[in-house]
Amino acid sequence: QGIDTGTGASEYSGTVTLGTTAAASGGFDLVDSGRGGHKTYDLNGGTSGTGTLFHDADDVWGDGTPANRQTAGVDAAYGAAVTWDFYKSAFNRNGIAGDGKAAYSRVHYGNAYVNAFWSDSCFCMTYGDGSGNSHPLTSLDVAGHEMSHGLTAATAGLKYSRESGGLNEATSDIFGTSVEFFANNSADVGDYLIGEKIDINGDGTPLRYMDKPSKDGSSADYWSRNVGRLNVHYSSGVANHFFYLLSEGSGAKTINGVSYNSPTYDGSTVTGIGRAKAYQIWYKALTTYFTSSTDYAGARTGTLQAASDLYGAGSAEYNAVAAAWKAVNVQ
Ligand code: ASN
Ligand code: ZN
Ligand code: CA
DSSP: OEEEEEEOOOOSSSSEEEEEEEEETTTEEEEEEEGTEEEEEOOOOOOSSEEOOOOOOOSSSOOSSTSSSSHHHHHHHHHHHHHHHHHHHOOOOOOOTTOOOOOOEEEEEEOOOOOOOTTTTTTTTEEEEOOOOOSSSHHHHHHHHHHHHHHHHHHTOOOSSSHHHHHHHHHHHHHHHHHHHHHBBBBBOOOOSSSTTTTTTTSSSSSSSSGGGGSSSSSOOOOOTTGSSSSSSHHHHHHHHHHHHHHHHHHHEETEEEEEOOTTTTTTOOOOOOOOEEEEHHHHHHIOOOTTTTTHHHHHHHHHHHHHHOOTSSSHHHHHHHHHHOOOOOO
């Protein structure tokens, strides 16, 4: 047995390199020994257990379409690998729990299942195939989102309801998006949209928009006293919008060919500090100051403290954090 490098034809990320392992009995397993031994399994329509570990004779995986059942495995394995590399590169973090141990991924969950999820009980990511147009839920930003639920569970433990639940969801959108920008290949240039490639609405629109979350018809752009009553995927809008404003600033902007127009609650102008500083501040707050019960007021305090630790009290970065929270009505 040994560490190998396979080639995968993904559905969403073009041709990718995969960490694989030569099997004792011949052929290759989809086991990424270089990243904690992350394994990718084919549930083959099942909804429990691990199904079958993906195995291949020549280490060339998938064909870029859902017709080949390895393809979803290629995207899922690639997503876990890039997210692992992002945590290491950006935060010097070794895996979800920081202990070098990999999670695992399962694809082809259930029948026409239009979702993906993280489970703390299996320490694993699971992906459905989608329905109708049949787009598996395995795009890079979705994989980064799901894996980052594991990161949140292993650190702040933000409770998945009310405002802490919105912050939990936003943390996954923030890092899922950061992973997409980090990948920086021709298929994953990075945007502030979530799930734009899986076409879950069937009309080419993404699941969520970070520059103006209300564009999805349900998410909150700004904090209000009842925001915690919303579904956590909608109360997340406040923090997603904060992160966009902190990174890129308010107003109109085009990035990698995508146009954004981010408003502020009070008509103020926010100047961005760049995504790299913004995700450092969020990560430090998540892993140092947020707890299971942190709400929006606590997120403001925690990110200001993180910005002070990283860049100094009264630094431009610290002031931008304050301005971005004010712009989403958290003050
Ligand atoms: N895909 C969803 C998410 O990760 C699953 C859920 O509702 N938890 O947010
Ligand atoms: Zn989520
Ligand atoms: Ca995206």
